[in-house]
Amino acid sequence: MSENLPCDIVRDLLPSYADGLTSEKTNKAVEAHVADCSDCKTALDFMCEGEKKEEKTDEKKEIDFLKKTRRHKTQAVVIGVLTAVVILFSAIIAKVYFIGSPIDEEFVSCRLSVNGKEMNVGGGSKIRNTDVPFVDFEEKDGVVTVSFRSVRQSRFHTGGYLESFTAENEIRTVKLDDRIIWHGGKAISKITSDAFKTRHLYVGAMPENSRTAAALGVYEVLGSVSNALKTSKEPYSWTLVVVNNIGSAQREAKEEYMRAYGYAILALIDNLSEVKFEYEVDGETCVLSVNTKEASAFAGENIKEVGKDITKLQVLIEKTVLYTETVWLIGDCVVPEA
Numbered sequence: 001m002s003e004n005l006p007c008d009i010v011r012d013l014l015p016s017y018a019d020g021l022t023s024e025k026t027n028k029a030v031e032a033h034v035a036d037c038s039d040c041k042t043a044l045d046f047m048c049e050g051e052k053k054e055e056k057t058d059e060k061k062e063i064d065f066l067k068k069t070r071r072h073k074t075q076a077v078v079i080g081v082l083t084a085v086v087i088l089f090s091a092i093i094a095k096v097y098f099i100g101s102p103i104d105e106e107f108v109s110c111r112l113s114v115n116g117k118e119m120n121v122g123g124g125s126k127i128r129n130t131d132v133p134f135v136d137f138e139e140k141d142g143v144v145t146v147s148f149r150s151v152r153q154s155r156f157h158t159g160g161y162l163e164s165f166t167a168e169n170e171i172r173t174v175k176l177d178d179r180i181i182w183h184g185g186k187a188i189s190k191i192t193s194d195a196f197k198t199r200h201l202y203v204g205a206m207p208e209n210s211r212t213a214a215a216l217g218v219y220e221v222l223g224s225v226s227n228a229l230k231t232s233k234e235p236y237s238w239t240l241v242v243v244n245n246i247g248s249a250q251r252e253a254k255e256e257y258m259r260a261y262g263y264a265i266l267a268l269i270d271n272l273s274e275v276k277f278e279y280e281v282d283g284e285t286c287v288l289s290v291n292t293k294e295a296s297a298f299a300g301e302n303i304k305e306v307g308k309d310i311t312k313l314q315v316l317i318e319k320t321v322l323y324t325e326t327v328w329l330i331g332d333c334v335v336p337e338a
Contacts, residue, residue: 005033010040018047100134100149105176108132108148109160112174112182117167119174124160125150131157137165142172186311191216191322195268196310203238203272204231212268213240213261216322221257222277235273235291238265242279251281255288260320262290263298267307267316 005013010033016022017030034041095101103125110123125132127150134149144167151157174182180193194215200208206227213219218240228239246254262275276289295303299316306312317323 100151103150122162129153133157135163142169145175192314199268201270237274239276245280260322263295266295
């Protein structure tokens with residue numbers, strides 16, 4: 001046993017020594033004592049080992065706390081993501097099966113009847129596995145615009161639609177989106193509605209001329225054409241030169257279309273006096289022309305007045321091959337006359 005310090009004093013100093021709270025001189029005295037005293041050294045080792053265990057325990061508690069915190073954060077993130085997915089999925093389901101999305105009129109079949117301020121419209125979707133349960137009406141100055149929303153077909157919506165609407169004013173015009181389908185007691189076909197929207201005053205505006213021709217289906221039937229305008233002095237004329245050769249077997253049918261196009265174009269371009277078609281039949285150059293006098297005789301009234309009134313234009317179209325051959329453009333949207 002060391003002669004410098006007795007054991008009882010060393011034992012009192014060991015806790016402070018182990019915690020590093022004693023002075024350097026005291027440290028040397030304690031270390032000298034425990035070097036010779038096995039009992040005090042055992043007590044010191046036991047004390048240091050306990051502190052190490054305590055440190056490890058504290059460290060483990062801290063690690064466990066961090067793991068637990070991280071786990072809670074991970075769970076919160078997962079729950080948040082799953083909640084967002086559920087909300088998004090629910091919104092999609094609601095949109096697809098209950099709320100619906102706008103659907104273009106060309107994908108909707110319809111039946112329409114109009115009587116004064118009252119109208120009924122019914123039909124269904126032409127797209128497989130979809131239904132049209134929602135019909136919206138908007139009225140302004142006697143013009144009623146009908147639009148549709150479609151949903152996925154399900155046990156909630158399995159049939160077509162049938163809706164009634166009462167206007168504030170007497171109904172003059174009914175539109176599906178921007179297409180006129182009924183006006184002044186007359187059903188209006190798609191080709192008539194599309195063509196009427198291209199009506200313009202001057203044949204010198206070639207882009208406008210092309211829109212009229214496209215709406216009437218000129219390019220679908222005759223193919224590519226080049227254009228020549230005579231606008232230096234009256235009478236103003238428009239010559240459509242058909243690029244593709246026409247076989248003799250097709251000549252009669254193509255010429256019937258050309259006359260019909262001529263009548264409609266003269267009605268829709270205010271200052272135009274003559275429409276000419278130049279084409280080749282088996283290599284022979286041919287010209288077919290239609291003027292305002294001929295068109296007026298065919299229509300039964302001034303052709304320019306016909307172009308100002310969509311119902312009159314509809315009557316003109318119905319008298320030509322255009323109406324018979326373009327029923328498919330209307331689909332099965334049948335609008336009975338009042």
